[in-house]
Amino acid sequence: MSEATANAGDLTGRRILVPESRDLELFARMMEQHGALCVRCPMVKILDLDDPAPARDWLDRLLAGAFDDVILLTGEGLRRLMTVARADGREAAVVAALGRARVLVRGPKPVKALRELGLSAHRVAPAPTTDGVIQALAEEDLTGRTVGVQLYPDNPNAVLLDAVRARGGVPVAVTPYRYASDSETGAVEDAIRDMAAGRFDFVAFTASPQVRRLQEVAEARGLLDALRGGLANTRIAAVGPVVAEAVVALGGTVAVAPESTFHMKPLVNAIRDLLARG
Template identity: 55%
Template sequence: MGSLDNLTILVPESRELNLFTTMIEDEGARVIRCPLVQILDLDDSRAAEAWLDTLISGAFEDVIWLTGEGLRRLLALARRTQRGDAFVAALGKIRSITRGPKPARALREIGLAPGLSATTPTSEGVLAALAPEDIAGRRIGVQLYPGDGTAALLAGLSARGAVLTPVTPYRYATQTETAQVVAAIKSLIEGHIDVVAFTSSPQVDRLFSVAREAGLEQPLKDAFTRVAVASIGPVVEETLQRLGITNILQPEAAFHMKPLVRSIAAWNAQRAS
């Protein structure tokens, strides 16, 4: 028997969706996939290309990586525009600061490693990691993600005098397959799902946006008082708590897929005992 036998788990799509669903299904759960947020290349890449040129020229002393997806998208853009080798070489000469394990993994894929890692994978964690340093006048490239979730990081760095050059290297196509999202929301409301596993905060925002548009926001919030919610890390947890969701399962330390599956399994075992 698997540790997730008899559970039905809703899994929003992500870059590692197939890997995650395989882990869950191998433990006996039934998986329902939900297309909440699709990540796409930029429609206009000129600003990102200019950022790459700035990095390659040696203008940055540090680069802050908030997501692995951001690093991979910039690398792909650099390779498409004949900047790939120069991009990797330039990164090897400066310090990379990572918010969590995903950008650290993306760095290792190109033979590099973080020079500084946030202990907690949040914007506040990045600010805390840099707290002992005098960064006034320090030239820092900052890889962002779409939305306003990085505003506090930029404000905190700017307040300490850092000279920031931000880049957002991808966009979200959040209006895709809305009917499937509504169907998933109704399944949650009707009690057909035991656990929802979120791996990014935009997934949470999109789910509630669709529920709001469909007139189902309050029934969805009510459903989350009965359904367990698995969160891969503190950024997602903060988003859930902002929406009043408190029944949250989360890995204790390592914010990866396997520990997330283990946290669901531990909850399932406790529930069955």
């Protein structure tokens, strides 16, 4: 598509593949208001656990005062834990227990989730990544302390748990929600083929599971070469470093990402800035 279709960051005529699920319409409208033609292909849905017992057990330990520290990796994780607490009639008690612990968070989303409960973080990681959390842990003495660690699905994060142990702590992990495939496999397959044919100007990834879903479908349908070709033919926008790492692991190259604030609006602005530079 000709660069003449974009004027000073205008997205008019740009076809953008949008794999977002939870905030799909919000994200698509952010780009459509600048003239983009968004192709919606939601990849991943976030669901409650089929069996909330592991989350309930973790909350039992929190309420018993077993956790000296709590690490929150995602805002969604805290909200899902509170959903379990609310169902059990223990919401106020869980909020109070979190308020008594030292809480370390990975980034702005768990900060926001804490604020919704009237709480604040003891420490925020310098970068919203596992490495950032580990860097923050390097400044904490965890000797003899038990640390509740909220993980996210499909990542047991042994590196982080080992880092807690290396600082003298005992980690107790919980994964309070799960991912489910959202789009029909056929729609994802069509998106891969369209990427390979160069029919998109950008694909805008907002979460690493979206990248993994593309890979899973490509492997299942014999389209890995097409996916690699599509990643080469399509400029890739990534909302932050975790997503960028997933893209690189798949063999792609990230063309644009926000420099510091890893949200959807800064991602849209980063795409527009890239176009404005030509």
